[in-house]
Amino acid sequence: MLVTGSSVRPDVPPGHGERGRRRVIQVLFATALGLLAALVAGSTGNAGVNTPDQVVTEIFGRDPGVVYLTFDDGPDQLFTPILLDLLDHHGARATFFLLGRNLADRWGSDEVQDLLNRGHAIGNHSIHHRKLTEHHPWSVAVDLDGASALLADRAGYRPTCWRAPYGDRNQMVDAVAASLDLVHVGWTADPQEWRHPWVPVAVDYLIRERHDGSVVLLHDRKWLSLHIVEDLLPISHEDGWRFEALPTCRAPGERAARMATRAIDDPPVGRVEQVTYVDGRPEIAGWAYDADVPDGGLSIRVSVGEGGPTIAAETGADHRFDFRLEAAPGDPICLWAIDSGRRQDANLGCHRVEIPPGA
Incomplete structure (x- = not known):
């Protein structure tokens, strides 16, 4: 077990052996270079140099009439299939930020391919759902790279987008993610289902926060989320809005990679x-x-x-x-x-x- 300062390297995820360790070392090297470049840019005042935050964050508000539904922490064996059918019923697409530990235990390739067949997109939400800013860069790299490897095993390709657990990021975390070619996706509206809001109140809030390219944060592990979606979709359709998967989460070469599976x-x-x-x-x-x-x-x-x-x-x-x-x-x-x-x-x-x- 490798100990560096007060941070302890976690066990390497299943299937993340020697090849995975070499990849993580490459990621850490690229991260160090990225952080060094950011520090140099800051010290010289060079506005033309991209910092990690500038290059890894999705920009919203450019898609007329489109709302992006996103779901964190799945897949869930009960709620995710129900949600997929509900989205189908309303002709809506969404993006799912799958949690590695849940994916490893609950879904195989057939289930992930079914989600993709229906037109949805997938993203990385880490393996363990920890506050990444509290961990060593090695631990962050293993966590994110392991989640991408799990998704690649089921989908056929590595994800291009990710969402930090709790939205918790700093320059180090962003640099690690950027080295893994991951674009961070935030959100513009969060009804906070964990507070158990009354469904009409949550839906009214989401309608007020609705704008071109708005991104809604929900979770596919609660009954409340299903009720919110069930009420939100028909109202929004009547108002002329449509629901799409995030373009940032469409990987180049996705079709060929999925066919190869x-x-x-x-x-x-x-x-x-x-x-x-x-x-x-x-x-x-x-x-x-x-x-x-x-x-x-x-x-x-x-x-x-x-x-x-x-x-x-x-x-x-x-x-x-x-x-x-x-x-x-x-x-x-x-x-x-x-x-x-x-x-x-x-x-x-x-x-x-x-x-x-x-x-």
């Missing part, structure tokens, strides 16, 4: 990437992949409103699909990629299309 007899993976209104009809575009049909030709099933499911398209050789259909404004459009083997179909989520002004 599939083997024969695995269920498909995919995602609806775009829902637009073209020439009076909704147009749906995205991708889906099944290792059992590696050359494409995967069937995409669609259900619109109260209608029954029909086959609307097949994927091409590039595993993409793009089609138009008939749907009334506000109708839920639900999609599935049909499994070619014996496993379950991939739920690609439910989506709502509103006619844009002047269309």
Whole structure:
């Protein structure tokens, strides 16, 4: 056990062996360089040098009509699946900051891929949910890198965003996270479910705090959170707001990385990437992949409103699909990629299309 000052290095997480230790050493070296650069910039007054806080924090307020729901501390075996169905029912996307210790114990690759199939995004929330500013840089690096490794094992790629437990950060923590290529995501509204507010009061607060690009902090481990979401979504939709996953948490190469996780007899993976209104009809575009049909030709099933499911398209050789259909404004459009083997179909989520002004 390595002791440095008053900080004790924790046990290395499972699967975070020699390769992980080498990575952490590289991260600490990069962190030291980043902190040194920040100190030099501060001493010379050079405003042109990026400090960690300037380069790792998501900037909000630039997305007209969009609210970003975010959920910390999951996954929960009971509440997270209920929440996913609730979001589907309202055609909403969200971002989940998964806690490593919960992920390791509760979810495998199939569950994480299901969340991603539905159009949601994932982020790093550390392994242990500690106040990172109270720990040695080595401990912070092991904690964050271990959480990213767990997510990569299930999702196929390392996350690009993170949220500090308790929002607790300083220059050292930011430098470690930046060395792991993690962008920090804060929040603009927090109803503090842990205080057990009355649901109408929490919803009214979130509506007052709503603005373009606002980020709502919730948790997928409490009944109260489900009731807040259940009341907030229809009211916001009626007011013309939509709910999306944070773009910062969409990793480059995510599609190829997720496809690489599939083997024969695995269920498909995919995602609806775009829902637009073209020439009076909704147009749906995205991708889906099944290792059992590696050359494409995967069937995409669609259900619109109260209608029954029909086959609307097949994927091409590039595993993409793009089609138009008939749907009334506000109708839920639900999609599935049909499994070619014996496993379950991939739920690609439910989506709502509103006619844009002047269309």
